[in-house]
Amino acid sequence: MPEMLEVESYRRLAATTVGRTITRVDAADAWFLKGGLTADQVVDALKGHHFVGDRRIGKLLLLDVDQGPTLGLRFGMTGRLVVDGRTSIDHLEYSSDRDDPVWDRFVLGFTDGGDLRMRDPRRLGGVELDPPTDRLGVDALDLTPAGLRAILGTSEAPLKARLMDQARVAGLGNLLTDEILWRAGLDPSRAAGSLSAVEVRRLHRHLLATLHELGARGGSHMGDLQIMRSRDGVCPREGAALLRRTIGGRTTYSCPVHQR
DNA sequence: CTCGACTCCTGTTAGC
DNA sequence: TGCTAACAGGAGTCGA
Secondary structure, X not given: OOOHXXXXXXXXXXXXXXXXXXXXXXXXXXXXXOOOOOHXXXXXXXXXXXXXXXXXXXXXXXXXXXXXXXXXXXXXXXOEEEEOOEEOOOOOOOOOOOOOHHHEEEXXXXXXXXXXXXXOOOOOOXXXXXXXXXXXOEEHHHOOHHHHHHHXXXXXXXXXXXXXXXXXXXXXXXXXXXXXXXXXXXXXXXXXXXXXXXXXXXXXXXXXXXXXXXXXXXXHHHOOOHHHOOOOOEOOOOOOEOEEEEEOOEEEEEOXXXXX
């Protein structure tokens, strides 16, 4: 699924459209337009204009327009970005690798004949103009040890749920969070506020290292735990049968031996 | 404010 | 072989 690492690769891909004049806007799927946005509004905002900048906050991709509102793209669980027929990742976990134009929910065409497509089989993503960003926490790559400590605070919520709360830390999804906690040796069901200072520092270190390492490997699904995310999976480190639970509303795999 | 439960979407896959 | 039902999770909403 697209978590912050995938969206970061989408951002780099979308950067290749900066400066190119938009001549065509296909926003026929009304469900895909969010925040009360209509097809007419998004056509008016983009047609004849061009992007001047590309940004990312967590899982939200922002494309600034030369005049007018910023275009916000969310990819949900199964969304891909396709620019000029190219994608930035080969495989998307839980999505389909098929290349079906029926799944193009939002398309921008440029004067040079190229285009930008949001391809989302399950339609959990969406497009918005000037999406509110004040409800997003700090991007996970910018998280400091003190910031993490403040976010965990004295919360009784499960550690994993706290880390996936986009209003506190933006960008971490289910796969990244399981991988980070597995590497840090922390039980995802523990109360967030129960971590010692040493554990918070350890979590912070593994959090950043995991983002950098999996980013270099090519995505959130490239973690060491990933291949064992199945009902009969065993811990790659301990060999113990993995726990499969629902934590924070999401399927969670963890090692009962070394995650404490 | 905090936190869990519920709902939305639909392709894939396990199982009968 | 063909069908059904379970499953996946990002994000918004609602209520205790």
